[in-house]
Amino acid sequence: MKDTALLLIDVQQAFLDPSWGPRNNPGAEANLLRLLEAFRATGRPVIHVKHDSTEPDSTLRPERPGNALMLGMEPIGDEPLYGKTVNSAFIGTGLEAHLRERGIEALVIGGFITNHCVSTTARMAGNLGFRATVVADACATFDFRDAEGVIPAATMHRIGLAELRGEFAEVLDTGEVLGRL
């Protein structure tokens, strides 16, 4: 994993708001911090992405406190922070050019939420030719609801990762990633 960057997706305070409802993986933040520390300690690149929502009522709007990154997850030094307005971190940002210019060919991806911005970014990463790894226990999602009823966050998470595994990305846990650094 020498040419690998850590790509942190939407690790923002808005996702701590109870309005999102029940969540899985309460340990995701601790695992994101472990990954962040390990990538920095081994001199690997870290890239931050945040969601600058344009939805009128979103707690992720740039002028709202929920837009801020979670404590301890802020960029340091020359780590870039890309703001995006859609789910994919590759659309409307300079992320792909940044990676190509630096010869970064592999990405370890964690953050929020598994089924939307993490999945969409991992799908595009894989389809654009990057080797993508999604860190299962460093992502989280929330209960969804459809016409049939509530779909628990744990089910959303499991199936969100099953869709990615082997097709777009490798799916590992934090400990497995740290063991390869």
Add this chain to the structure above:
Amino acid sequence: MKDTALLLIDVQQAFLDPSWGPRNNPGAEANLLRLLEAFRATGRPVIHVKHDSTEPDSTLRPERPGNALMLGMEPIGDEPLYGKTVNSAFIGTGLEAHLRERGIEALVIGGFITNHCVSTTARMAGNLGFRATVVADACATFDFRDAEGVIPAATMHRIGLAELRGEFAEVLDTGEVLGRL
């Protein structure tokens, strides 16, 4: 739905091969034909996409019979057919330019498989600013397997659509789409 095109994803004979395992929505092909006939009958654009796999063993490789479109689903007249090598119909193809040049702002999407190429294309369509509609009963998927066991096709399909609904696309059935044409 005046400015709406029908986008058919990977309606290819390979997906009839039993090697894929159990599938949901046996009526998907009939619904795809209903959509195709209705879009043609009302003079709306139809765009075909097929998967030209580069995987050594894939039945979707261009030189294999499974690469062919299903019977009755072939392009006619000036309907374009885009070949792609990844899941998203927007990556490595002229699809986005085709849509922008013609002022097509909305897409009705159906085909195979819900969780991979349909979902990824719908996600990118929504993120690129197109109004996307995914036709639930004109898509299908297969059983998946992960470390916990088998995930039935119907569950994969339900959750694949729950991820898209309201975030990337509207999710409707064929009858609802036909009622709006």
